[in-house]
Amino acid sequence: MKFAVQYLSFFVIQNEGSDPNGPKKYKHYQTLTHEEYQDSELKAFLDGEFKRIAKRKAEVNAVSENVPTKIGRFIVEPGYDLTSNPNYNLFQRLRTATDKTEFHHCSDDVLRLYMDTISVRGGAFVLATAKLNDLFDDPFLFLFKCDFESKIARVSDERSLITQVEMAINAKNIKSIQYPHMPEEGMIEEWELKIHQASHARYFEDFLKYVSYEKSKPEIVADQVMGLVHQYMETKWQAADIPYYDVAEEGEDAPSAPVTEEVAAMRQEKQQFDVWAAGEKRELQEKWAHDHVMEATKQIVELQPDLELKFKLDDILIKGHMDDYGNNIHIARMNGRYVVLIEGDSFQFEKGVSPIELLHPEEMQEVLQRVGNGVRRRASGEAPPLD
Structure with missing residues (x-):
């Protein structure tokens, strides 16, 4: 999967004062054509990012609320098409730009919208169109946001030894947008885009006001x-x-x-x-009684297979699947305490060797009797409480 850059605009966002949360300004550094990009230092910095972003998997219904990679969908009123969505129109202007001047002006419009959000931070902001010539005639649009790294130094010469780099960026924590979304190689969804950002931030969700995200x-x-x-x-x-x-x-x-x-x-x-x-x-x-919980669990699993079941009994973590409840995982009471029973056909131990791996298991009746005896001894004061 090799992307060929058509146009690329490079901007830098900086603080106007010493306060990192204060007002920001931006400056356009360069807009490059395909030929100019080939000879630029950005090629080595960004070439691998296009492929990495395109191959990064994401689900329409994410596994959690705070996943870093999400699928967004353009919002339109019933009966209207994509051209009624302002965010889509802005992206299309970039994708159909016919020269570097037009691409620069469209990129400037995108950046001014981004500068109005509360999530804006200092760093480099890059917009690029790039084609997969083997698969599609139309280009993809990529937006990159690279934060500045503080306290970075480099060896300079034998006299000063090190030089402080005031504006250093790296590709390690790049935030990105890809449009259109490519769920599988050779397949695109023109209604969808893919964003990647830090889970605690909303760099692009505030910026793209006419894009929605499924639950x-x-x-x-x-x-x-x-x-x-x-x-x-x-x-x-x-x-x-x-x-x-x-x-x-x-x-x-x-x-x-x-x-x-x-x-x-x-x-x-x-x-x-x-x-x-x-x-x-x-x-x-x-x-709820066990049968009521089983029926409710069955209804949910039918709609959402492979759901995780995770809970703690005191400090012990139990992990399984939702449909394990009542089949392989059972919850009960015994002499006023909770008991979790887990059944299966085989054990597997990892990372190190323990004497527990040498156990010849007792029969269930013996274990229950031992647990019950322990509870009674603690209740009578013959044995110290577990905590």
């Missing part, structure tokens, strides 16, 4: 779970002859009956579910 898989699962929670609430309270819309709290747009004890209890339960769902770290709620 991540955890967000989709959370929505599905809350949908099942609302079904549960509706079934539970309608069985008590209380319409579920009575759960509406003050100010919500729904009919509301007099606040009886039942309605108050329903509102309290709804609030408990909302607080639980919003928590960063959550505890076992102990509200």
